[in-house]
Amino acid sequence: MTILYSIVVPIYNEIGNLPELYRRVKEVMDTTDEEWELVLIDDGCTDGSTEKIREFARADKRVRPVIFARNFGHQIAVTAGLDYSRGDAVVILDADLQDPPEVILDLIEKWKEGYEVAYAIRAEREGESWFKTFTASLFYRIIFRITDVKFPLDTGDFRLLDRKVVNVMNSMRERHRFLRGMSAWVGFKQAGVEYKRAARHAGETKYPFKKMLTLALNAITGFSYFPLQIATYFGFFAAGIAILAIPVVIYMRMTGSQAFYGQATTLIAVLFLGGVQLISLGVLGEYIGRLYDEAKGRPLYIVREAPED
């Protein structure tokens, strides 16, 4: 029985990367002597990538395009790729060649050893700003501390998933997705492979700070209640201080002390507690907003053109 590999690539305005991406994926996958398909998800491209993707699909039946009706974001695009993939093993890859396709062979090797999730660890990063590297590293460490799922540090979505894992993940239809967390959450046998993350081949990052922040919030709210609990801890702390302070202040007044008189103390206390309460409300809001999105039950994405087969 021959094995089929699926390579899933989300694409958002990557016209400068597409030819090289196709060439390198083809080169690497042809060395496996097994069958493969390349699932390209057009996440609402506006730079002509769509036509390029169609062109590849016409010339090579192994290329299967999924064209979205608009931009839905990276995590959703990858999700659609997983939905449409048919392989026994599915590899998630970025279009900008930051994840070298050659590493797929190492991932496949792990899979053949019996691991069901083989993730790629970024041992080194090239051509990224210190800000990106720093926030990414900080983010992975915070997430690691506050969530119950112990997902590996410094891994992106670049990974190989066994069909069993893909099927489980496809049954998880949550809207605010953090795929690397989900693929750790499912369990199974997991192993990592180190690689050097290259610089972008062409174009600019499609992850501005705002999108990175949303991804981070999705990761935290998706896998932890810790932010909600902070309000509780803080409430106990503030109430505790107040209870201790009452007898102290009564005693001071009775002995004629003038300390803590006046508006400044009151004002600071009111502003401080008001601030904390508003922040707690905001945290609640993050969870409730996500809850509302789930309740609406809209489709995760809208496909304009699905693969022909």
Ligand code: UDP
């Ligand atoms: N991407 C996408 N939709 C988006 C943003 C990004 O499909 O809304 C794709 C993008 O084309 C690329 C991958 O997601 O293949 C990773 O994006 P990028 O390389 O810009 O992120 P970075 O590596 O800078 O974190």
Ligand code: MG
């Ligand atoms: Mg990139």
